[in-house]
Amino acid sequence: MKLLVFGASGAVGQAVLQQALADPRITAVIAPTRRALPSHAKLLNPLLDFAQLPRDASWWAADGLICALGTTRKIAGSPAGFVAVDRDLVLQVATQARQAGVPYLALNSSLGASLQGNLYLRTKAEAEAGVRALGFPRLRIVRPALIQAERTPPRRAEAVGLFVCRLFGPLIPHRYRPVQPAQIAAALLDGLFTAGPGEVIVESDQL
Structure with a gap:
């Protein structure tokens, strides 16, 4: 089984990569990045300019795509830059994979994704709607x-949220408690082997 992973340099993507490379059911992992990843016998690591995704690369054809792309407004430099990654790049990658015949997509989104939400949650919801329309x-x-x-550079809003969660601990409903990257990675990978036809949404309290 061949797996395509986008966002492999982020916290969730790194966990996906670690689990996928250790799984004997997965024979090859293709993880395009801007900077080189540590080498592994099962890993193909194309170095890309994400502003110009290659349309004819043979590695698009895979058994599944896991998309863990994401940034912040601070890192992206503007709200538009954030949307360009968390929605537009996600949809470009998913479109290319679908055109190559990839049958399975797992997308890392966000708790509370909603078209009526703030910029972050609305962008996540738009990405969800966009990949849904591609017909995987x-x-x-x-x-x-x-x-x-651990983020490099740190994400201030996320750090504040984690501090509050540690402070109040068990008083916080399970749905809103922090989750580990490895938990998210396991949920993204699980559908590659177990999911039947159609769409499955995994909420945070199911991780």
Whole structure:
């Protein structure tokens, strides 16, 4: 089984990569990035300019795509830059994969994704709607709460949220408690082997 992973340099993507490379059912992992990843016998790591995705690369043809792309407004430099990654790049990657015949997509989204939400939640919801419209035979959308991970550079709003969660601990409903990247990665990968036809949404309290 061949797996395509986008966003492999982020917290969730790194966890996906680690689990996929360790899984004997997956024979090859293709993880395009801007900077080189540590080498592995099962890993193909094309170095890309994400502003110009190659349309004719043979590695688009895979058994599944896991998309863990994401940024912040601060890193992206503007709201428009954030949307360009978390919605537009996600849809470009998903479109290319679908055109190559990839039958399974797992998308890392967000708890509370909604077209009526703030910029972050609305962008996530628009990405969900966009990949849904591409007609993947099997689609899994994972909506985690705050992700408990070391960020470089740190994400201030996320750090504040994690501090509040640690402070109040068990008083916080399970749905809103922080989750580990490894939990999200496992949910994204699980559908590659177990999901039947159609769409599955995995909420944070299911992780």
